[in-house]
Amino acid sequence: MHIGKRVFLYLTRKKGKNFILCIVFFLISCSLLTGSSVLQGISQISKDLRSTIGASFDVRPYEQFTAENGQVFSKGTPTINETSIQKILDIIGNELKTYNTEQSGYVKGQNISFIAGVGHSEDSNMGQIKAVRDSSLSKAFFNEEYRLIEGNHITPEDKNKVLISKELAQANQLSIGDTILLNHAEFGNENGKYLDLLKETSSFATVEIKGIYEIKDNTDSGLNPTAKKAENIMFSDSQLLFDSGKPQIYNGEVSFFISDPLLLDEITKKTEKITSINWENHIIEKNDFKFSKIAKQLESIQKIVSSLIGIVSVLGILILILIMTLRIRGRIKEAGILLSIGNDKKEIIGQFVLETLVLLFIGFIFAAIIFIPISVVLNNFLLDSVIHTASNTKTVNQYNYLQLEYLNVAILLLIEICTTTLTVVISSATVLSLKPKEILTKMS
Structure with a gap:
């Protein structure tokens, strides 16, 4: 009788035993599909989050002071030049x-009156300008302390554009598109009075209002002078405070946003070696946007799943060896008869292997079909907290990271086929090592 026919007859006649073995393959396949999908999903979500979230670091100045004869004196405002910034950009590369x-300064306006603060007078009627490349990346907006409610943010392409606060706009009846004539100013204090240290008025720019922002939680204590009040801050394009033809020097922080959080430490270490930056009055502040916390969560899940895959694999092999050994020992009579009529041992083992692989294939197919809806539930249960943590910083697409991939399924099925074949051969060896006469003697 042909081997294929013998396989078919055995599978159809011994339905109970074959059903149990098929269930075992189903459970093992479900476990391995789940484990491998979780590991693959964690690897993919880690890559996606790294590119989506990114990271940043700030080169931040801090003013140093000295004390002499009971008085405190500033050592000067720390600055960073365009050459140093370019060196950092070269280090970051792609x-x-x-x-x-960011560059800060003070201004007066010929057709604007700033919100009055402590010691307000005509001479101290000034506000602060923060000249930036992109106002949306300024810490106040990036950390959502300020929120743009009208118009658009300042971009690197803008020239003579400003954002003003809602309070300043209302006090001066200003709106998007209106213009303001700004004068240079230098905030100072003489004899307890706040004033403009520049004695000559110099008009330098006519700016257009591009946007209006509101302050989320304005905690002004009421002790700030006019020039220091948050409502009097204007955000402008980066060129507003610079004289054309002169080297650009910044007295505010410079922020760099990179693609891969894993490179943040390496890049900042190289940045700290730039000698043109005075590191006595500058510091680097790093921000990986919670990626390190997310990575630890993913690593914990990965370790647990890897351990479970190992346990399931070992237990699965042991259970298969036990079942196959009992299964083949129960077929000693059949093996003896087949050997006695001239069938080769390899052919008999081949029959046992083929029967088992048919059951494996059926169990695997059902496991894969059932895993498809289960993967959605598992994705939400295992990775939802990670995705939620990331989405508090940046937008992350809702995606099923545990969905089956054809290549991984094929590799997993091949591994199960090889392992099962080896298990059947090992389980068959103890019986088929005997001669036909010995087998028939054991039968009697």
């Missing part, structure tokens, strides 16, 4: 997503 510069 990992750069964007960067933002």
Whole structure:
């Protein structure tokens, strides 16, 4: 009788035993599909989050002071020049997503009155300008302390554009598109009075209002002078405070946004070696946007799943060896008869292997079909908290990271086929090592 026919007859006649073995294959396949999908999903979500979230670091100045004869004196405002910034950009290279510069100064306006603060007078009627490449990347907006409610943010292409606060706009009846004539100013204090240290008025720019923002939680204590009040801050394009033809020097922080959080430490270490930056009055502040926390969560899940895959694999092999050994020992009579009529041992083992692989294939197919809807539930249960943590910082697409991939399924099925074949051969060896006469003697 042909081997294929013998396989078919055995599978159809011994339905109970074959059903149990098929269930075993189904459970093992479900476990391995789940484990491998979780490992693959964690690897993919880690890559996606790294590119989506990114990271940033700030080169931040801090003013140093000295005390003499009971008085405190500033050592001067720390600055960073365009050459140093370019060196940092060269270090970052292709990992750069964007960067933002900040330059601060004070201004007066010929057709604007600033919100009055402590010691307000005509001479101290001034506000602060923060000239930036991209106002959306300024810390106040990026950390959602300020929110743009009208118009658009300042971009690197803008010239003579400003954002003003809602309070300043209402106090001066200003709206999007209106213009303001700005004068240079230098905030100072003489004899307890706040004033403009520049004695000559110099008009330098007519700016257009591009946007209006509101302050989320304005905690002004009421002790700030006019020039220091948050409502009097204007955000402008980066060129507003610079004289054309002169080297650009920044007295505010410079922020760099990179693609891969894993490179953040390496890049900042190289940045700290730039000698043109005075590191006595500058510091680097790193921000990986919670990626390190997310990575630890993913690593914990990965370790647990890897351990479970190992346990399931070992137990699965042991259970298969036990079942196949009992199964083949129960077929000693059949093996003896087949050997006595001239069938080769390899052919008999081949029959046992083929029967088992048919059951494996059926169990695997059902496991794969059932895993498809289960993967959605598992994705939400295992990775939802990670995705939620990331989405608090940046938008992450809702995606089923545990869905089956054809290549992984094929590799997993091949591994199960090889393991099962080896298990059947090992289980058959103890019986088929005997001669036909010995087998028939054991039968009697």
